[in-house]
Amino acid sequence: MMKDGIRIDGRKPDELRPIKIEAGVLYRADGSCYLEWGGNKIMAAVYGPREAMPRHIQDPTKAIVNARYNMVPFSVEDRKRPGPDRRSVEISKVTSEALEGVIFTELFPRATIDVCIEVLDAEAGTRCAGITAAAVALADAGIPMRDLPVACAAGKVDGTVVLDLTSDEDKEGDADLPIAIAPRTEEILLMQMDGHMTPAEFDEAVELAIKGCREVSKLQREALMNKYKTFEVE
C-alpha cells in the first residue's frame, strides 16, 4: 500500500485529499453546504430551530439536535437500497451527539434542529465529511454554537500512521480513527475507532487527525466568508 513513504494515490502520510467547500447552496434550507472531499460528495442542510413535533418528544429545557446521515442508492459501487440501514442510524446518532456538544441548545427549548446529510458519492471518510459539511450548514443557518466543529480521520496502513484514508486504505489498512473536534479548544466531540493500534500509534493518530482538522477548519471558514464576499456594486 505504501512505497518509500508515498501512498498509492501519491500522497504523503500527513497529506489530506483535495477538499472543496461551498456554503449556502440550497434555496429552501435555512442553511446548507456542498462539500467535496477526495471522491466524497456531500450535500448538507439545516432546518431550524423549529418546533419539535409530535409534541411529546419536545424537551422543555433545550432543543433536540436531529442529524440524519443518508447515503443515496447510487453513492456506492453496489447500489444501496434507499432508506436507513444500521450503519446510517449509528452515524446519525454519533453525528447528532457531536454537534450537540457545540450548539447552544438551551436557547431553544421545545425545538428541534434538523441536520440533513446526504452522501451523493462515497469514498471513505463520509462521516467526517458529513460533520464538516453539517457544521458549515449550521453556521450558515445562524444556529448559535460555541465553535465551528470539524472532523477528520487518521488510520494505520502498512504499519504507518496516516491521515485521511482512501477507501482502499480503509479496506486493506490496519486501523481507522475518525474524530470530530471543536477546533478552538480541541475538545473531542466524536471519536470512533476500529482496527488494531498500540497506545503509541493511537497517540500519533490522534495528533495527526487533529492536525488534519485544523487544516479543514480553515477551509470551512473560507467557505463561509466567501458567501458574503461577492455582490454587485452599481
Next chain:
Amino acid sequence: MEIPEVKRVSAVKRDYLARLAKEGKRPDGREPDEYRPIKIEKNILRNAEGSARVRIGNTMVMAGVKADIGEPYPDSPEEGAMSTSAELPPIASPEFESGPPKPDAIELARVVDRGIRESGYIDMSKLCIEPGEKVWIVFIDLHVLDYDGNLFDACSLAASAALQNAVLPYEKFDLGENKPLPVTSPPISCTFVKYEDFIVVDPSLDEEQIAQARFTVALDKEGNIRAIQKGLKGTFTIQEIKNIINRAQIHARNIRKLLEE
C-alpha cells in the same frame, strides 16, 4: 403534488395569485409558457454508472443510474429490466419527513418510469447477457435536494440525462469491456398546473400550493404521446388538455435541444 405546505398558504397569497391569474400574470413575472432557467449537469458522480443534476429555477434534483445483473422476467427472456424509485428527503423541504416513500414519491417515480419505458429510451433488447439467465437490470434513483415546484419535469430530465451518459459495467463482472448503456431517444416531460382557470407550464412552489389540477405529458422525438398523468382534485376539459399537449410540443422540442447539448 399533495404537499402539506398547501394547508398553510395565507389567504393574502391565495388572493394575490388569484388576482394575477385573472390578469394572465404569474407571481414571478413569467409568461404562462415560460420555463424557469434549466441547468443540466451530466456525469458528475464516480460510483454511479450514470448521473445527472438538474436545476429548474430553484428546484434541484439528482438522478443516479446503477446497473446490476439479474434474471430476466420469464415472459421476456432476452430483455433487460429497469426500475425507477424516487425519494423526497427532508433536505429538500421543511415539510418533507424521513421514512418510507409516501404516495407523492411513488407517483413521481412511476410517472418518470412510464415516460422512459413507453418511449423505449433504454433499448432493452440490447441488455441481454445470457438469454433466460442473465440480463442487465437498470436502476434509476431520483433524489430531490431542493423543492421549489415541478418535480415531475426536473426528475424526468435528470433521469434522461443520467441514462444518456450511463455505462454498463461489464468489467466489474468480468464480462468484457464496459459499454455505454444502449439508448435511443429520450422522452421529454412537460408539466402544467391550473389555478383560477389559468393554465401555466413549469409551476413554481407558490403555484403548486394553490393549484387545483396538474397535467404531465411525456412526448417522444416525433411529438407522439408516451405517458400522461393528471393529478390533484380539480378537473380539465378535453379542450384544455388538447391545448396543453399542443403547448407541450414546443416546450419538449426546446428542452430536448438542451438535453442533447
Next chain:
Amino acid sequence: MMRKIVLPGSVVGDAKEKLPGRGVFKEGDKLYASRLGIVSDKGRYVNIIPLSGVYDPNIGDNVIGVVQEAFKNAWLIDINAPYPAFLGVDNVPWRVDYGETTKYLKIGDVLIVSIVSVDEARNIDVSMKCKACRKIDEGLIIDIQPSKVPRVIGKNSSMLSVLKKYTGCWIFVGQNGRIWIKGKDEEKIKLLIKAIRKIEKEAHTTGLTERITKMLGG
C-alpha cells in the same frame, strides 16, 4: 466596503472590558461570537448583528402572522418563529363567544399582531390590541430573512423612507421578516420587491442606502 464578518468561536472582545451581548458568550477572559454575523461593539456590550437565522420573538415586536389553527377560544398563529404564537379571545378587538372563533379569524387569515409575552419555555402570546394591529385582506406579503429586517427599516427608518418615497407603495415591515406591500402601480411594486431583495443580499455592506436610492431613481 465590508464590515468584519465573524464565525462561531471567533474572538470578538475582552471580557474584562466589555459585556457579552446578543450572539456573544464569555469563556475565560475573552468574548466569543456564537453566530455568523457582524461585530457591533460601540457601547458597553459586544453584539453580533446576525446575517442569518430564525426570527427570535421579543416583547413589543409587531409581526405579520398567519392563522394556523382555530380553537374554541383562541387561535394558533404562525409568526415565522421556531414556535407558533397563541392569540386568546381576550386579545382581539371583537367580542368572541366560545366556539365562535372561526367567525372572526380562520385558517390562512393574515394579521399584524404584537408580541405581549414570551416565557422560559418559549410559549409566545400575541395580541391584536395595538395601534398597527389589524387583519390584512389585500396587497401581497413577501418573506425576507428576519436578520435583514433592521436593514430594510434602516437607522431612524431611513431606508424605509427611501423605499416608500420612490415607489409610492404602502409598506409594513414585520419584525419577523414578513413584509406587507400595497400599491397601485404593478411596475412600482416589482421595483420595490427588487430593491428589498437587493437589501437582503447586501445587508452586510456599507453605502447601501445610497445604492438603493439610486436604483429607485433618486
